[in-house]
Amino acid sequence: MDSSEPEIRHGERVPVPGPRGGVLLPLPPARAAAAPEGEEVGDELKSAYWMQWEGEAARTSVWRILGRLPGISRRVLALAYRADARAAVMVVVLQIASSLMSAFGLLASVRVLSALFAQGATSERIHHALPSLVLVAGLLAAQGLLDFGVARGQAALTPRVRRAVEQEFLRLSCHVRLEAVDDAAFADEANKANDRGLYYMRQSVPQMVQLAHAVLGLTGAAGVLAVLHPLLLPLLVLSVIPQGYAAVRSARAQFLSHSRYSTLQRRIRLFTWLLLDRDSAAEVRASTAQQALLEEHERFARRIEMEDARLGRQEANVALWGRAVGGLAVGATYAVLGWMTATGWLPLAAGGGAFLAIRSSRGTLVSVVLAMHQIYEHALWIDDLERHLERCRALQPRCTGRRLADGVKTISVTDVHYIYPEAGREALRGVSMTLTAGSTVTFVGANGSGKSTMAKLLAGLYTPSKGSICWDGVEVREVDAESIQAQVAMVLQDPVEWPLSALANVTIGAGSITEADPQRALGAVTESGADRVIAGLPQQWATPLSKRFKNGQELSGGNWSKVAVARGLYQDAAVLLLDEPTASMDARAEHAVYEAVLHGGYGERRRDRITILISHRLSSVTSCDMIYVFRDGRIVESGTHHDLMNHTADDGRPGEYREMFTLQASAYRSAASSGEGNE
Numbered sequence: 001m002d003s004s005e006p007e008i009r010h011g012e013r014v015p016v017p018g019p020r021g022g023v024l025l026p027l028p029p030a031r032a033a034a035a036p037e038g039e040e041v042g043d044e045l046k047s048a049y050w051m052q053w054e055g056e057a058a059r060t061s062v063w064r065i066l067g068r069l070p071g072i073s074r075r076v077l078a079l080a081y082r083a084d085a086r087a088a089v090m091v092v093v094l095q096i097a098s099s100l101m102s103a104f105g106l107l108a109s110v111r112v113l114s115a116l117f118a119q120g121a122t123s124e125r126i127h128h129a130l131p132s133l134v135l136v137a138g139l140l141a142a143q144g145l146l147d148f149g150v151a152r153g154q155a156a157l158t159p160r161v162r163r164a165v166e167q168e169f170l171r172l173s174c175h176v177r178l179e180a181v182d183d184a185a186f187a188d189e190a191n192k193a194n195d196r197g198l199y200y201m202r203q204s205v206p207q208m209v210q211l212a213h214a215v216l217g218l219t220g221a222a223g224v225l226a227v228l229h230p231l232l233l234p235l236l237v238l239s240v241i242p243q244g245y246a247a248v249r250s251a252r253a254q255f256l257s258h259s260r261y262s263t264l265q266r267r268i269r270l271f272t273w274l275l276l277d278r279d280s281a282a283e284v285r286a287s288t289a290q291q292a293l294l295e296e297h298e299r300f301a302r303r304i305e306m307e308d309a310r311l312g313r314q315e316a317n318v319a320l321w322g323r324a325v326g327g328l329a330v331g332a333t334y335a336v337l338g339w340m341t342a343t344g345w346l347p348l349a350a351g352g353g354a355f356l357a358i359r360s361s362r363g364t365l366v367s368v369v370l371a372m373h374q375i376y377e378h379a380l381w382i383d384d385l386e387r388h389l390e391r392c393r394a395l396q397p398r399c400t401g402r403r404l405a406d407g408v409k410t411i412s413v414t415d416v417h418y419i420y421p422e423a424g425r426e427a428l429r430g431v432s433m434t435l436t437a438g439s440t441v442t443f444v445g446a447n448g449s450g451k452s453t454m455a456k457l458l459a460g461l462y463t464p465s466k467g468s469i470c471w472d473g474v475e476v477r478e479v480d481a482e483s484i485q486a487q488v489a490m491v492l493q494d495p496v497e498w499p500l501s502a503l504a505n506v507t508i509g510a511g512s513i514t515e516a517d518p519q520r521a522l523g524a525v526t527e528s529g530a531d532r533v534i535a536g537l538p539q540q541w542a543t544p545l546s547k548r549f550k551n552g553q554e555l556s557g558g559n560w561s562k563v564a565v566a567r568g569l570y571q572d573a574a575v576l577l578l579d580e581p582t583a584s585m586d587a588r589a590e591h592a593v594y595e596a597v598l599h600g601g602y603g604e605r606r607r608d609r610i611t612i613l614i615s616h617r618l619s620s621v622t623s624c625d626m627i628y629v630f631r632d633g634r635i636v637e638s639g640t641h642h643d644l645m646n647h648t649a650d651d652g653r654p655g656e657y658r659e660m661f662t663l664q665a666s667a668y669r670s671a672a673s674s675g676e677g678n679e
């Protein structure tokens with residue numbers, strides 16, 4: 001460095017040279033600071049939608065969880081009953097019967113013990129115990145069979161609940177009005193509902209069965225103890241409270257550690273995804289970023305490793321604590337039990353039965369605590385899902401029961417305004433136009449002037465905020481939104497690249513991916529220029545257009561556009577709307593598409609159709625019957641190419657269309673003349 005130059009240190013503000021100059025930016029550090037020891041890795045991440053309720057069960061009071069359980073159980077029961085009433089009733093009845101068998105089994109065991117502990121010769125005592133022993137075996141076998149029935153019922157029920165819920169979610173979501181889907185908050189909510197709500201709803205039936213099994217088991221044991229001696233019930237509570245407290249603490253620690261672990265996993269997945277993702281693959285290699293990314297990955301992996309070990313140790317400590325407290329309580333309970341038996345308060349056999357009941361209750365209690373925490377937390381996600389479904393129901397497309405007649409002669413747009421939800425200003429401000437069958441109309445204008453919005457209103461995807469759109473005199477608000485959408489074929493700026501066969505990519509616009517009209521499909525691809533694309537594919541029409549499939553093929557952007565135009569043509573709808581479909585096509589392909597739409601085979605059918613083109617390439621649309629020039633949400637000029645080229649604005653300057661057209665034409669002319677000059 002030149003010694004006369006002052007040295008610039010990290011943090012000092014220096015002017016960054018540039019056209020505007022003078023922006024003060026501190027010199028960046030030579031090395032990014034690592035997260036300070038002890039700080040949570042992932043703290044810098046925004047919280048993700050799927051973490052909203054994570055660990056919530058561990059933060060809520062046990063009383064609140066208990067208070068909500070009856071409501072949650074009723075909801076799961078209702079869901080199961082709706083999905084498969086027979087299986088739901090079967091699971092409930094068999095589950096109760098199985099728990100009764102377990103309680104009777106315990107009572108029968110006491111009778112076995114009574115017989116064995118009675119006075120007399122051993123063979124005599126065994127002889128007396130035999131009927132009760134057979135009963136115990138029979139009850140155990142019956143319980144086994146009943147549990148088998150519960151498992152069978154649950155196996156039938158769970159997939160049914162899953163299908164019913166998923167289908168309802170998808171059916172409602174895919175019909176929601178487009179304005180709602182445009183809203184980012186709604187999209188987030190839908191994601192959360194799909195990712196978490198559905199998942200937990202599917203699990204709710206087996207979890208509830210598990211909880212019912214455990215609760216009924218505990219109740220059965222309590223009932224048996226009460227029958228043996230009323231004082232045994234408080235004894236059970238005495239042994240269960242510390243054990244339950246320890247189980248709650250352990251469950252809460254598990255829930256919290258799971259939530260922390262998810263944050264760490266999320267951080268490291270970012271790097272895993274960057275290293276493996278197909279979209280970033282080329283740039284990762286070209287910039288030789290692999291090593292840097294691997295090092296970052298390793299840095300986080302080490303933190304996760306440490307965190308993992310810490311969590312393992314913590315869990316072991318909590319478990320030890322739980323066992324110690326639980327063990328002390330159980331020890332005290334057994335001591336009281338022993339004292340009751342020794343002093344004759346309780347017959348020896350009843351003492352043995354009580355011992356068995358208390359012992360089995362301990363394990364069951366841990367299952368109850370874990371299951372109720374889990375069910376409570378998952379229910380929060382299910383609440384979100386249900387709220388989302390409610391919203392979707394309210395956002396279904398307009399359904400008036402009245403449908404548009406097939407075909408249209410005139411669409412009249414009168415003083416239409418449109419404002420996007422939460423937008424500060426109107427995207428359309430008083431647009432009027434008349435579109436007649438057989439005509440080809442073009443919307444031109446600067447970016448953001450409202451062309452695509454107008455197209456979506458015409459397609460019935462949005463409803464005007466003000467003004468009217470009438471199809472042959474019928475106001476669109478009076479008919480089912482879907483009956484308009486069915487009459488419009490729309491090719492959008494960024495068409496969907498359907499991961500389906502080439503043929504299905506053409507026919508899906510007409511609502512089918514399995515049925516095709518072969519002649520119509522061939523005609524559509526020939527007119528759009530997609531015929532050559534499909535002919536070059538290894539399995540031609542049957543080729544899957546996605547690398548995710550075996551023998552799948554990926555198309556270039558321009559070729560995808562040709563397929564999209566073919567899809568629009570195949571639909572053969574009353575209105576064909578092409579919103580800059582040729583933006584990524586080469587010049588020859590673009591020319592061919594416009595030729596096909598304006599003058600080609602499709603032109604024959606155009607006689608009773610309305611064709612609307614949106615294009616920035618003005619030379620392609622000069623032969624259209626009507627050109628509407630949009631600016632700032634309004635139509636500022638309209639007419640044929642000839643009219644507009646002769647139009648002069650009020651201030652004497654050339655009209656907007658003439659200006660845009662002359663600008664584009666002169667750019668080509670000057671490029672061509674400089675090319676000639678160079679030769």
Ligand SMILES: Nc1ncnc2c1ncn2[C@@H]1O[C@H](COP(=O)(O)OP(=O)(O)OP(=O)(O)O)[C@@H](O)[C@H]1O
Pocket residue numbers: 182420421423427445446447448449450451452453454630
């Ligand atoms: N989904 C949306 N939500 C909110 N505002 C939107 C949405 N889509 C478009 N807009 C806004 O509406 C106005 C008109 O947009 P539109 O897409 O209709 O313009 P356009 O003329 O088709 O533009 P382009 O030539 O770039 O395609 C713009 O200000 C745009 O930012």
